[in-house]
Amino acid sequence: MAKNPICELFGIEYPIIQGGMAWVSDAHIAAAVSEAGGLGVIAAGNAPASWVSEQIDIVRTKTQKPFGVNVMLLSPFKDEVAKLIAEKKVPVIITGAGNPGEFLEMWQASGAKVVPVVASSALAIRMERMGVDAVVAEGCEAGGHIGELTTMVLVPNIVDAVSIPVIAAGGIGDARSAAAAFCLGAKGVQVGTRFILATECTAHQAFKDKVIKAKDVDSKVTGRVTGHPVRLIRSPLSREMARVEYEPDAVEKLEAMGEGSLRKAVVDGDIKEGSFMAGQIACMLEKEEPAGDIIKDILNKPAIDAIIDSVKAVLN
Ligand code: TUI
Numbered sequence: 001m002a003k004n005p006i007c008e009l010f011g012i013e014y015p016i017i018q019g020g021m022a023w024v025s026d027a028h029i030a031a032a033v034s035e036a037g038g039l040g041v042i043a044a045g046n047a048p049a050s051w052v053s054e055q056i057d058i059v060r061t062k063t064q065k066p067f068g069v070n071v072m073l074l075s076p077f078k079d080e081v082a083k084l085i086a087e088k089k090v091p092v093i094i095t096g097a098g099n100p101g102e103f104l105e106m107w108q109a110s111g112a113k114v115v116p117v118v119a120s121s122a123l124a125i126r127m128e129r130m131g132v133d134a135v136v137a138e139g140c141e142a143g144g145h146i147g148e149l150t151t152m153v154l155v156p157n158i159v160d161a162v163s164i165p166v167i168a169a170g171g172i173g174d175a176r177s178a179a180a181a182f183c184l185g186a187k188g189v190q191v192g193t194r195f196i197l198a199t200e201c202t203a204h205q206a207f208k209d210k211v212i213k214a215k216d217v218d219s220k221v222t223g224r225v226t227g228h229p230v231r232l233i234r235s236p237l238s239r240e241m242a243r244v245e246y247e248p249d250a251v252e253k254l255e256a257m258g259e260g261s262l263r264k265a266v267v268d269g270d271i272k273e274g275s276f277m278a279g280q281i282a283c284m285l286e287k288e289e290p291a292g293d294i295i296k297d298i299l300n301k302p303a304i305d306a307i308i309d310s311v312k313a314v315l316n
Contacts, residue, residue, distance in 0.1 A: 005165045006188035009113055009133055010092055011066045013037030014299050016178075017136070017167060018291075019192025020070020020094055021144065021277070022046065023266035024203045027058035029291065032200035034065040036292035041068040041094060045262075049080040056088050066091040068115075073098025074145075074228075086110035094136065097145050097228075099123065101130055117169070119147025119154065121161040134165040136190050141171030143193055143231050143279040146221070152184070159185030173281035175303040182304075183311075191298065193279040198291040206269030207276060210235070214282035223258070225250050230258070233276040237261060 006015040016038040018029065022045025030040030040063075042055045052069065059067050069090045071081055074097045082103045085093055093100075093107050096117040100107075107114050108131070117136040118124045124135050137158040139151025147154075151170040159166050168186035172178055173194040181189050196203055196211050210233050218234040222241040232238055237257065244253045258275060265274025289297075297303075 004187060006134065006167060009165065010039050010068075012039050014295055015167075015188035016295055016299055017041060017068070017094070017188060017190040018195050019142075019169065019190050020044075020068070020072075020096065021192050021196070022072060023263055024196055024201060024207075025070065026202060027055040027062070029195055029198055029201045030055070030067050031059045031062035032198060032291040033195065033295070034059070034067045035063040036290075036295050037065075038291075038295050039066060039068055039092060041070050041092075043070045043072070044075065044077070044081045045072050046075045046077065047081075048077045049084040052081050053084055053088065056085075056090060068092035068094050070094045070096060071100070071103075072096050073100060082106065086112070096138075099126070100132075104130055104132065115167070118158065119149065121154075121157050124158045124162050124166075128162045128164050132164065134167060134188075135162065136167045136169050137186070138190070139168075139170030140221075140231070141280040142169055143282075144277040146170075146229055146231050151181070155181060155184040155186055171279060171281050173279075173284060173298070175298055175300050176307055177281070178298050179304045179307045189298070191294075193281050194285055194294055194298070195291065196278065197285055197288045198294055199288050200291050203266045204269030206271060207265055207274075208288060210265075210271075210276045211278050211282045211285055212287070214278070214285075216280070216283040219278075219280045219282065223254050226254050230275070230277060231279065233278050233282060235274065235276055236272045237275055 014037045018033040020041040020043035025043035030042045033040035093112045094115045113133040115134045137155045140146040155168045165187040167188040168181035169190035172189045261275035264270035265276045
């Protein structure tokens with residue numbers, strides 16, 4: 001059988017990419033996921049290049065396997081981070097929240113595989129024309145900054161629109177949702193929220209407990225009026241943001257409330273002022289476990305075979 005194109009492209013064993021979650025995705029979780037055969041990813045978020053540099057060095061002391069860095073293109077430090085990861089020859093560069101066109105030549109000259117996260121087929125087509133290696137099609141079930149379309153619609157639409165491999169993201173956290181993504185034509189999956197519950201993940205225990213306790217209706221989207229909608233778990237901050245959303249000076253107020261709030265959630269476990277960015281899948285997650293066990297549970301061949309059998313049985 002032909003090898004999976006995502007495994008080939010990245011040089012990994014399982015086509016599972018750990019989502020780059022600002023403040024959450026540091027060297028510890030990234031190294032654990034890479035060492036277990038997936039692609040571990042350090043999230044640069046809004047951090048300066050010096051922090052990203054340290055994390056890359058730590059990953060390289062913990063694993064020899066390929067890993068990635070996620071560049072958040074709204075970051076004030078994106079230029080220095082872009083230059084650093086080319087210099088340090090990071091094997092895989094994933095981008096979010098923008099168009100990475102200006103950096104593509106430099107990154108590809110460094111030998112990196114470049115994979116933008118996209119939330120529309122138009123951007124996926126533009127990215128393919130520019131010569132990227134794959135795209136992550138991220139549906140609005142995902143946590144954090146999101147687009148408009150669901151994974152169910154976005155993924156097959158992008159699969160039909162481009163020839164490069166598509167990695168599905170948003171709402172994927174078990175064997176069923178991974179199998180569904182493969183049915184939609186994805187060649188790999190990006191999983192964020194479930195890795196918050198990896199034992200190797202250094203996020204505050206209060207954040208992990210919010211994920212474990214979340215019910216389906218606890219997933220909220222704030223900040224639609226700012227043009228940067230964010231999915232998070234219901235909290236005092238999300239309630240306050242929903243209250244001011246349609247006030248006259250909502251954009252300024254929301255930006256002030258959002259400032260530093262992700263750090264407060266992930267690092268301080270601040271239940272009142274923290275922004276607990278996580279995907280809708282949080283409602284299905286129940287326990288902490290090692291990253292390697294998470295990968296084995298999601299890409300469990302007998303479980304996926306049983307799912308395929310149950311799909312066939314529906315039609316009998
Ligand atoms: O980037 C993400 N998720 C994120 S970034 C983040 S940090 C943050 N904190 C506060 C406010 C905003 C961000 C938290 N979560 N996901 C990848 C993603 N990229 N989702 C959607 C997009 C996207 C959207 C529009 C990518 C490109 C795009 O269009 C760019 C263009 O120029 O056409």
